Amino acid sequence: MSDDRPVSIVSGGSRGLGLAAVERLLDRGDRVATFSRRGSDRLDDLASHAPQRLFAARIDAADPTAITGFVAATVTRFGRIDHCVANAAVAAEGVLATTADETVANLLAVNLQGAIVLTRECVRQWLVQRRTAVPSPGPSVVLVSSIVASRGSPGLTVYAATKAGLEAFGRSLARELGSRGIRVNSIAPGFLETELSASLSPADRARIVRRTPLGRLGTPLDVVGAIDFLTSDRAAFVTGQTLIIDGGGAA
Ligand SMILES: NC(=O)c1ccc[n+]([C@@H]2O[C@H](COP(=O)([O-])OP(=O)(O)OC[C@H]3O[C@@H](n4cnc5c(N)ncnc54)[C@H](OP(=O)(O)O)[C@@H]3O)[C@@H](O)[C@H]2O)c1
Incomplete structure (x- = not known):
């Protein structure tokens, strides 16, 4: 018997926001494929409980051939x-x-090239799927950007450039693929309590909290609802957008 449950890919699903997205999408009934370089105990645990619904690979997003193989x-x-x-x-x-040059190259390779290649491989698959069956709801892409793409942040210039590039990529791709029923949106979280932001100094953390109307840093759970929404038919007429999720406007 064929399995009709939607299939969602989440890159970087071993911890932080990616792990929260994997859990939310599994909870709503999707089959989920994810990758990271190292995996995690939590991901192994999820895979042992839902072996038919979770595929977790270990690859480097900086390697386009590995991403193509993963898809x-x-x-x-x-x-x-x-x-x-x-x-x-x-x-x-x-x-x-x-x-350093290597730092610039790695940020571009993981954050921008990796996301673009992953999206391209999914789009290629959707063009093939269209010839056989039209999935319902239609396919969608969510690009995880950051508030620093639009607001700027000293010390995060190259990271900000990769995220701004990702949003620009998403806006154009939404125009390119709209007629095929494929939606493309970005989300731009503010600072979240994850490993990625662990290096924030206490002073920077206090400054961000002070400037955030909702008075705290975000958590992955504050953001996964938007991923759930944008990858559902509740967002069937939403494309080319960037949804800011930052507690009201910290920089
Ligand atoms: N945390 C924040 O304050 C914040 C704010 C705004 C936006 N964001 C965005 O939200 C997303 C998730 O961030 P997070 O805070 O959840 O980060 P995180 O806790 O550091 O998790 C990052 C995930 O990506 C994977 N990853 C990193 N480099 C990889 C590579 N080269 N190849 C394959 N997988 C790789 C990591 O696994 P491995 O290390 O094992 O590879 C991990 O699963 C990112 O796009 C980030 O830019 C975060």
Whole structure:
């Protein structure tokens, strides 16, 4: 008997926001494919409880061939893809003048190239799927950006550039693919309580909290509802947008 449950890809699903998205999408009944470089105990635990519904691979988002192989393996495992959440990213703090070539290259390779290649591979699959069956709801992409893409942040210039590039990519792709019923949106969280932001100094953390109308840093759970929404038919007429989720406007 064929399995009709939607198939969602989430990159960087081993911890933080990606892990919360994997859990939410499994909870709503999706089959989920994810990757990270190292995996995590929590992901192993989820996979042991839902082996038919969770595929977790270990690959580097900076390697386009590995991403292509991961998407092909997802299709082999689950038969199709419905949603793509490009979440995996790295951050590197430091003023531009002291930022090394390798740091720039890695940020671009993981955050921008990795997300673009993952999205492209999903789009290629959707063009094939269209010839056989039209999935319902239509396919969608969620690109995980950051508030720093639009607001700016000293010490995060290259990271901000990758996120701004991702949002621009998403806006154009939404125009390119709208006629095919494929939606593309971005989300731009403010600072979240995850490993990525662990290097925030107490002073910076206090400044962000002070400037945030809702008075705290966000958590992955504050953001996964938007991923759930944007990858559902409740968002069937939403595309080309960036949804800011930052507690009201901290910079
Ligand atoms: N935390 C924040 O304050 C914040 C704010 C705004 C936006 N965001 C965005 O939200 C997303 C999730 O961030 P997070 O805070 O959840 O980060 P996180 O806790 O550091 O998790 C990042 C995830 O991406 C994976 N990853 C990193 N580099 C990878 C690579 N080269 N290849 C494959 N997987 C890789 C990590 O696994 P491995 O390390 O094992 O590879 C991990 O699963 C990112 O796009 C980030 O830019 C975060």
